[in-house]
Amino acid sequence: MPEKADQPTLIADDRPTVELFTDGACSGNPGPGGWAFLLKHAASGSQKEGSGGDPATTNNRMELQAVIEGLKALTRPSVVDLYSDSKYVLDGLESWIKGWKKNGWKTKSKQPVKNAELWRELDELRNQHTVRFHWVKGHSDHPENERCDELAVAARDEAARAVQ
Numbered sequence: 001m002p003e004k005a006d007q008p009t010l011i012a013d014d015r016p017t018v019e020l021f022t023d024g025a026c027s028g029n030p031g032p033g034g035w036a037f038l039l040k041h042a043a044s045g046s047q048k049e050g051s052g053g054d055p056a057t058t059n060n061r062m063e064l065q066a067v068i069e070g071l072k073a074l075t076r077p078s079v080v081d082l083y084s085d086s087k088y089v090l091d092g093l094e095s096w097i098k099g100w101k102k103n104g105w106k107t108k109s110k111q112p113v114k115n116a117e118l119w120r121e122l123d124e125l126r127n128q129h130t131v132r133f134h135w136v137k138g139h140s141d142h143p144e145n146e147r148c149d150e151l152a153v154a155a156r157d158e159a160a161r162a163v164q
Helices: 059-072 087-102 116-126 143-162
Strands: 017-026 031-041 046-057 079-084 130-135
Touching (some): 017 059, 017 143, 031 143, 046 059, 046 143, 059 079, 059 087, 059 116, 087 130
Parallel strands (some): 017 079
Antiparallel strands (some): 031 046
16 A cells, blocks of 8 residues: 555654753853853763863853853764753844854844854754753752853862962
8 A cells, every 4th residue: 555645654762862961151241251061961871071161251151152162062963952041042043043154143223143153153053963952040059050150160169279
């Protein structure tokens, strides 16, 4: 019996599914800042953390850097559930970036996009994966978000000490 034409053909997807939790921290804006990520691969139970800092940055740059570094830590194309407390990052990735790219990295008011070099890098990285977006409320006892905040604050404090 022939297949029905309206039946979709399913293709197996062997990419791993991972959870990526991210956070950024800044003391002053600009000021010393830190970023952190936590990657979880539920199928294997493995986790990976990363963090870093910058002595003179902004909170938005640290939020972006956290996602960039988390995606860079992946060793192959994956399905990524991204959890962030940054509406800036999530709104940017879900909707704003399309218009920015279409307008030559300019905002609707024809101004250059702030942090464009980070947005470009993030766009390139996320195109290697399938990214699903999840907003979490910051400082609301979400264990992975709290862990990322702890790591980002420690990296921020280390960056601040480096310039003293």
